[in-house]
Amino acid sequence: MNAELIAVGTEILLGDIVNTDAQLISQGLSELGINVFYQTVVGDNPDRLRHVIETARDRADIVITTGGLGPTLDDLTKETLAAAFGRKMALHQPSLDRIKDFFANIGREMTPNNEKQAWLPEGCTVFTNLWGTAPGCAFEAYGKHVLMLPGPPRECNPMWKECAMPYLYKLAGGCIVSRNIRVFGLGESAMEDRLHDMMERMTNPTIAPYAKVSECFARVTAKADTTEAAEKLLEPVVKEVCGLLGDDVYGVDVDSLEQVVGDGLRQRGMTLAVAESCTGGLLSKRITDVPGCSDYYLGGVCSYSNGVKMDLLDVKKQTLDAVGAVSPEVAEQMAEGVARALGADVGVGITGVAGPGGGTEEKPTGLVYISIWCRGRCHTRKMQSSLGRDRVRNQAASTALDMIRRNLFSSKTGERI
């Protein structure tokens, strides 16, 4: 079976956004063993959209569209697909109810054009949209399969994984199971180097390396007739990969470093507080991205000015005068200060130059000091990055989390506080 992806949206043709939906869906289809022969992007133009859809209908087994499901006049995907595949449109009452509820909940009036989102091709399988208003759907016609997903990645991403992939899974007739081995502290090429021989040797499961923002992961994927058989194939291979990557592995099939750190703190009954300068609240935001974090997270202080460092975190004026705010000494005083001020077992202090301005020869842009304080003992690291404000900040926050993991939880590391 082969699939063709059609993204509908003038904003992609104008270069306002990049078509990340296509990457996500292509990766998933690759896992399912479905070939993608073409990806097409077309704008909100009825004739050109019809032309692209008819071309895909005539050459692909599966047509997957993203975008064009919204309430406005230029959202034409559903109507055009239904026409090309000989389907009528019908009002789907449960979807309309959901949209009405949505507007009622946010206390806004539902304008009449929103009803359009509840009209779907007759007899289709509806993909409920829990992340926005426009439902997706799938149907079969002329021996082809058609799937429609909303365009915004925050809706497309979960709907692809939770609705569309299981739908296609049934069609594909086999079974694919993956494990993601998450790694921090090792670059993608260094990871690939360690796994190279294994990657060459294996055919089922396969091993593929991937890079993410300031971290990477290895995906191990097995194909078999049943989930159980696939999982049996995975087990020894995942173990071998974890052995080769050692303590740089922070988890298998975990959500994030912040989730792993949170679980570790909860298990040990420990509490956490953070003091941030250059990361400006990003670490606190990431810790609180995890639902239920109030079990272990007490709070944080963003001390962007020196006054706040002194007043709220008890950083010494002499230290600031002598070595400056970006220094290991200030990182340590921030870590200890926030732990004491908030009464936490563990304190984090981050101070640095995120850029783009503010760097000097002695303290260049991208220099960050990170300190972990735990019940009277402290561990500090220096980080230097040249990747720009956003990535410096992200890497500093990740490094702080990773330092907690290695120092407090790991049985192997030598970095123990």
Place this chain on the structure above:
Amino acid sequence: MNAELIAVGTEILLGDIVNTDAQLISQGLSELGINVFYQTVVGDNPDRLRHVIETARDRADIVITTGGLGPTLDDLTKETLAAAFGRKMALHQPSLDRIKDFFANIGREMTPNNEKQAWLPEGCTVFTNLWGTAPGCAFEAYGKHVLMLPGPPRECNPMWKECAMPYLYKLAGGCIVSRNIRVFGLGESAMEDRLHDMMERMTNPTIAPYAKVSECFARVTAKADTTEAAEKLLEPVVKEVCGLLGDDVYGVDVDSLEQVVGDGLRQRGMTLAVAESCTGGLLSKRITDVPGCSDYYLGGVCSYSNGVKMDLLDVKKQTLDAVGAVSPEVAEQMAEGVARALGADVGVGITGVAGPGGGTEEKPTGLVYISIWCRGRCHTRKMQSSLGRDRVRNQAASTALDMIRRNLFSSKTGERI
């Protein structure tokens, strides 16, 4: 004139990489006033590549390809394009010399297949590749223009800007200019409702509505012979759109709400501090996303626990006991408390139930109270959302920023503190 982009590469169809070349080139074409009607991705397969190229030849004025110019057997772009446009291939000696020099410089032997990169369509304009080995090129045939660029972004990016754009600039002789009118406090469909008559009526400039995370924007785009003429067309239309959308417009061609609020505070010489509960540092993170924010941002407190609310922000125990942490009273005390603790002119307090757990009948998930305190006066709003943890938090942070804008900067609003 219109253009079609064709990316050649199986790695895009597998989802290993995202097609950022298409975004880059589309942005540039938009600046040049050249419409992009289609973007296509196809793999390294001769038949499918030929089919895609012939389709583009028959429907576009300009065909631009990325990828498939390398030395290996499956690099077929040049040969296939030349055949589709009736051109012979010829050895381009200066390119061959460059490739030989390249290998001599890195001290590696040039394998014979590398010579393939110096074969180009006869009579083409050669785009010298200073960032890799494969040259790009352009030619005209059958009244169409064909341009080829290498696929790796580090080569495609500079060659597009330094070789291809100047080549097209000469052809284009027209100009397109857009203005983005950024809106908060109005949904996309409500915005379209207000602009509907104008959108129907206008042909140049055009008006298009777009949704972003918790906000939306209207793009007004004009075409003319010169930038000045396009800007002259835009001016009255932008003014009319802003008039229809009123105080919900927070800026035209601005980066973000946090940027607008930061600029407003800087102009007025005011300082800001924030106290966050359910947003957990997100507002602070967004404020510090803006370089130079230390001019007006002193810092913040993430008071995830009640202890921190009392100890650092002076929230009263009686209030917490009487009405609970999620209440307008606590939001107000947090806003005032953080402003006083950090010595800021403006304080923000956010408290709510981000979910997914923690909601009750009286205080459901998605309920958030937001307070702005400014020099002794306070303004508080209640927000209710059902969009899930991430979006509740984002919307709460955006609402806080928007409240600062409306209360402190706007001359029209009735929400003044």
